[in-house]
Amino acid sequence: MLKFFQFSETINGTTYFLRVLFTILLSLPGIIVIFSFFSTYLIAEGFIDMSNPEGFDQLAFQEKIEDNPEEFFSNIYSSLTAGWIFSLVLSFIPALWFSLASYYKRVSALFFENRKNIFAVLIGFELINNATSLGVLSAISFMQTPFSIISFLIFVFMIFKNSNIDKDDHEG
Numbered sequence: 608m609l610k611f612f613q614f615s616e617t618i619n620g621t622t623y624f625l626r627v628l629f630t631i632l633l634s635l636p637g638i639i640v641i642f643s644f645f646s647t648y649l650i651a652e653g654f655i656d657m658s659n660p661e662g663f664d665q666l667a668f669q670e671k672i673e674d675n676p677e678e679f680f681s682n683i684y685s686s687l688t689a690g691w692i693f694s695l696v697l698s699f700i701p702a703l704w705f706s707l708a709s710y711y712k713r714v715s716a717l718f719f720e721n722r723k724n725i726f727a728v729l730i731g732f733e734l735i736n737n738a739t740s741l742g743v744l745s746a747i748s749f750m751q752t753p754f755s756i757i758s759f760l761i762f763v764f765m766i767f768k769n770s771n772i773d774k775d776d777h778e779g
Contacts, residue, residue: 614711616712616715617713617716617772619770621766627706627762633702639698640694640698652682710726710765732758735754736754736755736758
């Protein structure tokens with residue numbers, strides 16, 4: 608099982624696609640931690656009444672956000688403890704590591720001679736794409752759509768491009 612997480616060997620396009628789908632499954636614990644955090648916050652703030660199964664006060668929740676969004680997000684930020692951050696990071700590490708290993712293995716299959724440089728460029732591009740999509744790089748937010756299209760085309764290329772390695776010789 609260790610070979611699946613190592614940055615060595617190569618994989619074909621079908622295996623790469625299946626590994627991307629498995630990365631989504633590996634992300635489920637992190638998603639559960641995020642939902643748990645927000646549920647705990649909503650219960651602590653009194654938006655969800657545990658004694659009443661239909662006790663989510665959506666109107667009060669919406670009014671609180673609309674009246675003072677800075678205070679609302681400040682309260683969420685202040686309720687984020689070291690334990691929640693540690694749990695979140697710990698739950699996403701396997702998915703991130705598996706994803707990066709899969710990406711590197713596919714890049715190694717397609718571009719063996721320059722695999723490290725191309726992998727670094729692609730990871731840098733994906734980081735810029737994600738930062739633009741999340742609004743971190745607001746100065747280049749106009750590039751969000753072209754970056755997303757290019758990222759999708761790279762993904763399709765990685766799946767469908769045939770490598771010089773024989774189909775049965777991939778070992779990753």
